[in-house]
Amino acid sequence: MDMEKVVDLRSALELLKNVPGQLIETNEPVDPHAELSGVYRYIGAGGTVKRPTKIGPAMVFNRVKGHDDARVLIGLLASRERVALMLNTKPDRLGFLLNEAVKNPIDPIVVSNDHVKAQEIVHYADDPGFDIRKLIPAPTNTEEDAGPYVTMGMCYASDPETGESDITIHRLCLQSKDEMSMYFVPGARHLGVFREKAEKAGKPLPISISIGVDPAIEIAACFEPPTTPLGFNELSIAGAIRNQAVELASCLTINEKAIANAEYVIEGELIPGKRVREDQNTNTGKAMPEFPGYTGPAIAELPVIKVKAVTHRTNPIMQTVIGPSEEHVNMAGIPTEASILQMVERAxxxxxxxxxxxxxxxxxxxxxxxxxxxxxxxxxxxxxxxxxxxxxxxxxxxxxxxxxxxxxxxxxxxxxxxxxxxxxxxxxxxxxxxxxxxxxxxxxxxxxxxxxxxxxxxxxxxxxxxxxxxxxxxxxxxxxxxxxxxxxxxxxx
The missing domain is CATH 3.40.1670.10 (UbiD C-terminal domain-like)
Incomplete structure (x- = not known):
């Protein structure tokens, strides 16, 4: 398959199907509560996951309990070799590829809503029976997690003062039928700044969460300052990797954009002044396993996203990640490598x-x-x-x-x-x-x-x-x- 044809999650999976040892599927029914991650821990999680574990293929679960029309993918980026394959380079050159992409960004473009794949099926929050926990097969990594987590959501929002947009990945816990908590690392950048500005003005901040996208976007979203300063939209890095602009579409219920060919999009608003205890539904005192290999403590007060709608493709693929895994290593580490190469080479x-x-x-x-x-x-x-x-x-x-x-x-x-x-x-x-x-x-x-x-x-x-x-x-x-x-x-x- 021609690498130029990788434009979304499904085309990336088609590429991997043609490479032995990179992708497996199972029709065995799996419980998204702890079991799914427990399985993948042995198959290919790698990273800082408790041993025994190993680096192995990505895995698709075709039968997810409680979610008849959805599949769950885990481990897409949990191998440096696989990331290089999907980005059309060699494993030891990934940092250099991203460094070049940062230097030659291609801005995203907005497309018409006429045929947006991410909006093939629409669920509005005021629909009878609307419940994000039933619509989104978000796994629970361990039995003591605070709740189901969206771990691979591309969070997209804009500065309420300048209009500049950015994309990052955050820890998102499904708290109720139409609310999610959002964790910001203290002193974090971009979206945290946008949220604080909106909250200071007493206004909600529109935010879209795109799940299941081109892996180039997932890697690009993990750049940090000073390589990508405030106001730098990392989607332009993904555009440079593909030499083709990322396509965005207007959301249906909020004044924001989302990735047009995503598998799922959650539309919502960060509500000013509202906070929620992360483990309010479980009282375990724990959040979820984080990248250092330990389960993070539940946070007492987290900002809340009020969900307005969930849109998705037909038979969508929910993409997830085990926190302390080789997948996190690649998402965070390859942009880190690019940032170091850039700064030292300049000096x-x-x-x-x-x-x-x-x-x-x-x-x-x-x-x-x-x-x-x-x-x-x-x-x-x-x-x-x-x-x-x-x-x-x-x-x-x-x-x-x-x-x-x-x-x-x-x-x-x-x-x-x-x-x-x-x-x-x-x-x-x-x-x-x-x-x-x-x-x-x-x-x-x-x-x-x-x-x-x-x-x-x-x-x-x-x-x-x-x-x-x-x-x-x-x-x-x-x-x-x-x-x-x-x-x-x-x-x-």
């Missing part, structure tokens, strides 16, 4: 060869930088590159720097560098008291009394590069170059 061209946002940090907390020292004056620049990486992505906690002969995507190779090219007392740089991310339970004054607030951390650089003047003494053993296909052709088909 010191040609020295940073690649970046890997490592799965153990959920794509946010840890990065491996592959750095090349070519002359004596490059010594020390590797640490400058790490400082720039912290600036490029504020939620980074740990950076490991390796030489050009170490594969940053191979954890064993990185650990080899740590063991043979690193001395803790001279190759560790501590940056205490720097703002990071509140979902890491160690970033808390209860863990370290020196921390002034939750979400502050000691950021650390592990410099596993050889000092330039000693490079000759650290050459890896050289093996004869041969063509192994002569001897084991079946392994290279």
């Amino acid at each position: 010191m061209p040609g020295r940073l060869l690649n970046v890997y946002a490592h799965p153990s940090g959920g794509g946010k907390y840890m990065a491996v930088l592959q750095f090349k020292k070519s002359q004596p004056s490059d010594e020390g620049r590797q640490r400058q590159a790490a400082l720039l990486a912290f600036s490029a992505f504020s939620e980074l906690k740990h950076i490991m720097i390796v030489d050009e002969d170490v594969d940053p995507f191979d954890s064993n190779d990185v650990m080899w560098a740590l063991n043979t090219r690193y001395q803790g007392d001279v190759d560790t740089v501590f940056l205490p008291g720097v703002r990071c991310h509140p979902l890491d339970p160690s970033q808390d004054p209860a863990y370290n009394p020196a921390l002034k607030d939750k979400g502050i951390s000691c950021k650390t650089i592990f410099d596993c590069t050889v000092p330039y003047h000693l490079k000759d003494k650290f050459k890896r053993a050289e093996f004869k170059e041969v063509d192994p296909r002569r001897f084991a052709p079946e392994l290279f088909e």
Whole structure:
């Protein structure tokens, strides 16, 4: 299938059907409450999910209990190889692809509502029996979750003062037949700013939530400042990846746009001044599993979306994700890699060869930088590159720097560098008291009394590069170059 034909979720799935080992379907009935995620934990969740788990195929559940006309897809982006396949590049070049896309954005366009696939079937909130919990097969990741969550919803809203729009992914819990709670990371960007402006003015903020879209949009939506400053619409990055503008359609009940070829669209408004306890229906004290591998605590007061309508395709596909999974690693990590590449290349061209946002940090907390020292004056620049990486992505906690002969995507190779090219007392740089991310339970004054607030951390650089003047003494053993296909052709088909 021609990669240019991937324009929505269904065409992406058609592509994967032609590649062995990338997509499986099951007709076995599954309960969306805890069971669906429990199954995929073994099939292909990967990431920071509790072991045993592994990286495996995406999975479609065709028979979801309580939802006769819908299917649920999980794990679409839970493999770097699969993401590269869907974005038409190589796994180790994904950061570079996104970096180029940021530099050459293509703005989204608005299409006529005449034949919008996302609006084939319409349910209005004032219809008899309207209930988002029955319309949307949103899974519950664990048995102690606060409720069913929309985890792959592309939230789209606009600045009430400037009209500039943006798209991000948030934690959305279905709270009642027409209400959802929305979690904003403290100090978060874009949509949080829009909401605060609207609330200050005492006005509701229209918001659309598009579920089941082109994977290029899902990756692009995860960029952060400073790479995409306030007012930068990440849909333009997805447009650049595809070399084709993302198509938006006007919503039916609110003054906002949504992704025209989405599987589902939820239309609603963030209500000013209204708050809800995230676990009001379960009282578990828990929200859902988050990317660091722990279940996040339920938040006492969250903003509320009042749902006005749900529209969807015929026989829609609900897309979901396990929070601490390889899927999150790729969504958060690949934009992180692009942001670091962009900032370091601008400051010191040609020295940073690649970046890997490592799965153990959920794509946010840890990065491996592959750095090349070519002359004596490059010594020390590797640490400058790490400082720039912290600036490029504020939620980074740990950076490991390796030489050009170490594969940053191979954890064993990185650990080899740590063991043979690193001395803790001279190759560790501590940056205490720097703002990071509140979902890491160690970033808390209860863990370290020196921390002034939750979400502050000691950021650390592990410099596993050889000092330039000693490079000759650290050459890896050289093996004869041969063509192994002569001897084991079946392994290279």
